[in-house]
Amino acid sequence: xxxxxxxxxxxxxxCYLVYVFIYPFLVDVSSLKKKNPAxxxxxxxxxEQYRKNNKNIQLRQYWxxxxxxSPYLVKAVLIxxxxxxxxxxxxxxxxxxxxxxxxIKEKKLKYGGSTITQQLAKNLYLSPSKNPIRKIQEAIIxxxxxxxxxxxxxxxxxxxxxxxxxxxxxxxxxxxxxxxxSAAELTAWEAARLAASLPNPIKYxxxxxxxxxxxxARLIYFIMQKRGIIxxxxxQPEKDEKEPVLVEPQKEVEAEPAxxxxxxEKEKSDQxxxx
Numbered sequence: 001x002x003x004x005x006x007x008x009x010x011x012x013x014x015c016y017l018v019y020v021f022i023y024p025f026l027v028d029v030s031s032l033k034k035k036n037p038a039x040x041x042x043x044x045x046x047x048e049q050y051r052k053n054n055k056n057i058q059l060r061q062y063w064x065x066x067x068x069x070s071p072y073l074v075k076a077v078l079i080x081x082x083x084x085x086x087x088x089x090x091x092x093x094x095x096x097x098x099x100x101x102x103x104i105k106e107k108k109l110k111y112g113g114s115t116i117t118q119q120l121a122k123n124l125y126l127s128p129s130k131n132p133i134r135k136i137q138e139a140i141i142x143x144x145x146x147x148x149x150x151x152x153x154x155x156x157x158x159x160x161x162x163x164x165x166x167x168x169x170x171x172x173x174x175x176x177x178x179x180x181x182s183a184a185e186l187t188a189w190e191a192a193r194l195a196a197s198l199p200n201p202i203k204y205x206x207x208x209x210x211x212x213x214x215x216x217a218r219l220i221y222f223i224m225q226k227r228g229i230i231x232x233x234x235x236q237p238e239k240d241e242k243e244p245v246l247v248e249p250q251k252e253v254e255a256e257p258a259x260x261x262x263x264x265e266k267e268k269s270d271q272x273x274x275x
Contacts, residue, residue: 020133024140027125029148032157036063040161042123043169055166062172066156069171070186075229076195076220077159082116085155090117090146091139118142120158164194164201178207188230192217 043059050057066074078085084092092115114122121141126134145154164174171183171194179190186194193206196216204210224230 020136021140024125024137024144027141027144029141029144032145032149033153037124037157037161040124040169041126042128042161042163045127046163046167050167057167059167059169060173060177061160061169062176063160063170064172064183066152066159069159069183070175070191072188072191072224072229073171073175073183073186073194074155074159075224076188076191077162077198078116078155079223080195080216080220081119081198085116086151088115090115090142114138115142116158117145117154120154120161121145123158123161123163162198162201164197165205166202168201174206178205188224189217189221192221192224195220 043061046057047059049055082092084095095115118138121138122128122134125141126137149157160170160172162171162174163169164171165177168174168177174194175181175183175186175190178194179186190206193213196213197204197206197210204213206213221230
């Protein structure tokens with residue numbers, strides 16, 4: 001009797017280990033080279049949440065190529081979420097160390113130190129939980145994404161599946177919902193606000209009055225200014241002026257100069273995905 005129970009337990013453990021370590025190798029990462037993902041794991045998770053809470057929320061996503069997303073948003077997201085994106089192979093070791101130190105200090109799994117590729121792996125295929133098993137699967141998929149896709153493609157997919165509010169997925173949907181314009185038309189300040197809300201887009205609205213978003217957006221904006229990403233414009237001087245007058249681009253907001261230039265921790269057709 002005990003032998004059979006022991007064997008069943010071993011079999012169950014073996015099946016669990018197979019799921020943990022084999023599943024990440026079975027997901028079809030190669031298809032992402034040319035095919036855009038439809039419903040992601042995160043979208044499915046939100047749909048289930050809405051159903052349980054009796055919320056009639058419609059998912060909105062409009063897929064656009066990277067060339068139709070404002071360069072300001074691309075830069076703002078990189079600064080805010082993963083400033084070393086083009087210098088690492090999927091994992092920011094320094095960021096992970098800092099996250100572990102914070103977790104130990106606060107005695108909870110709160111900080112992930114995740115790169116954009118790690119976030120994409122989670123959004124596409126896994127649950128949003130922070131348990132160690134999910135992190136192992138995330139690491140394997142992240143490694144596969146980096147080996148299979150170009151950095152440009154990883155960034156393009158991420159910006160099209162990232163969550164920016166309840167039912168709002170992707171840069172184009174976010175730009176339309178929060179600012180009433182296409183992702184290509186976003187100003188530097190609007191891009192900074194969108195990037196600032198990414199740590200918790202359900203709690204912090206890019207177009208709301210959150211002090212957290214305001215402070216973080218100002219820091220992102222200031223870093224973009226300091227790096228020369230935001231281009232100043234000159235107006236023709238009056239007759240009695242000798243020098244051209246420097247002005248900010250229309251609708252831009254000047255950031256606080258006291259902030260330091262440090263990275264922040266933390267297809268063409270419309271798709272109505274779920275009703």
